[in-house]
Amino acid sequence: MARKILTVFGTRPEAIKLFPLVHTLEGDARFVSRVCVTGQHRGMLDQVLQIAGVAPDHDLDVMQPDQSLDALTARLLTGIGQVLDAERPDWVVVQGDTATAMCGALAAYYRKIRVAHVEAGLRSGHIYHPWPEEANRKIIGTMAHLHCAPTDTAADALRGENVDPATIHVTGNTVIDALHWVTARIRERPEIAGGLAQWETRFAGRRIIGVTSHRRENFGEGMQAIAGAIRRIAARDDVALIFPVHLNPHVRQVMQAELAGLDNVALIEPLDYPHFARLLDIATLMLTDSGGVQEEAPALGKPVLVMRETTERPEGIAAGTARLVGTDAARIVAETCRLLDDADAYAAMARAHNPFGDGTSAQRIVDLLAAG
Numbered sequence: 001m002a003r004k005i006l007t008v009f010g011t012r013p014e015a016i017k018l019f020p021l022v023h024t025l026e027g028d029a030r031f032v033s034r035v036c037v038t039g040q041h042r043g044m045l046d047q048v049l050q051i052a053g054v055a056p057d058h059d060l061d062v063m064q065p066d067q068s069l070d071a072l073t074a075r076l077l078t079g080i081g082q083v084l085d086a087e088r089p090d091w092v093v094v095q096g097d098t099a100t101a102m103c104g105a106l107a108a109y110y111r112k113i114r115v116a117h118v119e120a121g122l123r124s125g126h127i128y129h130p131w132p133e134e135a136n137r138k139i140i141g142t143m144a145h146l147h148c149a150p151t152d153t154a155a156d157a158l159r160g161e162n163v164d165p166a167t168i169h170v171t172g173n174t175v176i177d178a179l180h181w182v183t184a185r186i187r188e189r190p191e192i193a194g195g196l197a198q199w200e201t202r203f204a205g206r207r208i209i210g211v212t213s214h215r216r217e218n219f220g221e222g223m224q225a226i227a228g229a230i231r232r233i234a235a236r237d238d239v240a241l242i243f244p245v246h247l248n249p250h251v252r253q254v255m256q257a258e259l260a261g262l263d264n265v266a267l268i269e270p271l272d273y274p275h276f277a278r279l280l281d282i283a284t285l286m287l288t289d290s291g292g293v294q295e296e297a298p299a300l301g302k303p304v305l306v307m308r309e310t311t312e313r314p315e316g317i318a319a320g321t322a323r324l325v326g327t328d329a330a331r332i333v334a335e336t337c338r339l340l341d342d343a344d345a346y347a348a349m350a351r352a353h354n355p356f357g358d359g360t361s362a363q364r365i366v367d368l369l370a371a372g
């Protein structure tokens with residue numbers, strides 16, 4: 001009998017990293033695939049569902065403006081629990097370290113339904129960096145029956161926590177599957193990523209710096225410092241910054257107040273995935289505190305300066321494409337200018353590596369679900 005798999009996700013990065021798995025499950029007669037989206041993100045989730053052609057079977061629509069972690073967690077846990085009672089799947093699949101992923105695993109555990117954790121084993125070693133993600137992924141790790149670690153480093157971290165080695169598998173990260181998929185779609189139909197043309201024309205002759213920022217632990221002082229750094233970098237007349245601003249009000253208020261009106265800073269709405277792939281393509285370098293961007297940039301050979309104090313993705317640093325610069329404005333400015341002004345420093349970072357996978361992770365995970 002076909003196994004029923006319930007894939008649960010709710011935010012933009014989970015959707016990007018799970019649509020390749022949903023596509024693969026849907027094309028495999030060994031499974032009945034069901035999708036539950038929590039709607040932890042609304043607009044940014046829907047952008048991905050639309051591009052990837054994923055039609056959820058359940059949509060909990062939990063997002064509220066400026067949601068608190070505890071109220072969000074309560075809505076997620078009860079909502080996902082009801083879906084599990086209705087569906088009774090053989091496996092629940094969750095991804096990464098969001099509140100949705102943690103509640104999906106917990107609701108499954110409460111019903112003794114097996115949990116597969118995609119992107120298992122990432123650890124910074126510090127429970128407040130990133131916050132609350134480091135704790136979320138550790139909680140999921142204690143309950144999962146299948147740990148799909150993207151890299152050997154992640155698998156080692158799980159073994160170091162005495163997770164049963166037979167349940168740990170190095171699968172690569174499905175973000176590389178997603179990147180290959182979207183790159184192929186753009187090749188077929190370039191117009192799906194054509195919306196940045198106005199900025200490309202306006203900023204012709206300047207080097208483009210792509211920016212994203214949203215980490216909760218950076219709210220307040222950290223966000224102010226990042227905004228201050230961008231303002232100082234924008235004082236150079238040879239650069240332009242394209243910054244799709246996360247919809248979290250704690251990010252938007254600071255960035256609007258500090259950066260609106262600067263000629264060479266495009267504060268724009270979140271980009272859909274094809275357009276963000278285009279931004280990665282045209283950018284000279286990326287400034288980010290995102291997890292996913294730290295994985296995509298090395299695959300594309302794009303230098304990425306990580307505006308965080310620690311990272312759970314040391315592979316990009318080891319490969320030489322990523323560098324931790326923290327949230328001190330002077331350091332961010334200095335490291336950015338070093339890359340802009342020192343061709344050797346730039347060339348040393350601008351080399352493509354694939355520490356996070358080869359684009360076949362979804363198939364590996366699906367085969368593990370079939371065997372488990």
Ligand code: UD1
Pocket residue numbers: 011012013040041042043044045063064065066067069072097098099100132133214216247248249
């Ligand atoms: C969440 C995840 C984080 C992940 C990030 C990816 C948790 C605790 N945090 O953080 O791990 O890295 O997503 O982006 O799970 N909002 C909208 N529309 C949207 C999305 C967000 O308006 O499409 C606004 C809402 O006011 C919402 C707020 O942003 O309340 C915060 O969203 P939330 O998912 O709680 O936190 P993120 O900071 O996005």
Ligand code: UDP
Pocket residue numbers: 012013016175212214244245269270271272273276277289290291292293296
């Ligand atoms: N991304 C996107 N549009 C944007 C910014 C990011 O599609 O405007 C994609 C990016 O390519 C990556 C993912 O969103 O795959 C990262 O999401 P985010 O930074 O919100 O979360 P994190 O990865 O830090 O959890």
